[in-house]
Amino acid sequence: MNAHVIRDFWSAFDRFEFEAALPLLHDDFIAELPQSGERFRGRDNFIAFNKGYPGKWRCTILQLVAEGDKVVTETQVSDGNETFIAVSFFTLKDGQILHLREFWPDAMEAPAWRAHWSERR
Secondary structure, X not given: OHHHHHHHHHHHHHOOOHHHHHXXXXXXXXXEEOOOOEEEEOXXXXXXXXXXXXXXXXXXXXXXXXXXXXXXXXXXXXXXXXEEEEEEEEEEEOOEEEEEEEEOOOOOOOOHHHHHHOOOO
């Protein structure tokens, strides 16, 4: 069940139908972005932030792991020019998303010193 909620969440964002995600978010919803030090308290603030984000970003779940009330996703987010990976940790309560802690790691060039142990993709 909880995995289905998260798939519906990412699907709504992928379709740019942010309001469709509102019923998936708990009344006490909080989203945290530790890298920027931001906290979005309340589902309305979170949805408004995403609606106001510049560009049209498509979302593709690459991996989803669910256990109990916890779901983790690795999601590719792209506007066709830039592509990012979001790592999202969801906590659900009563079938809704109560808490989201999300990381958007920057792509990096692999250090040359370890090249003889790794393969390039």
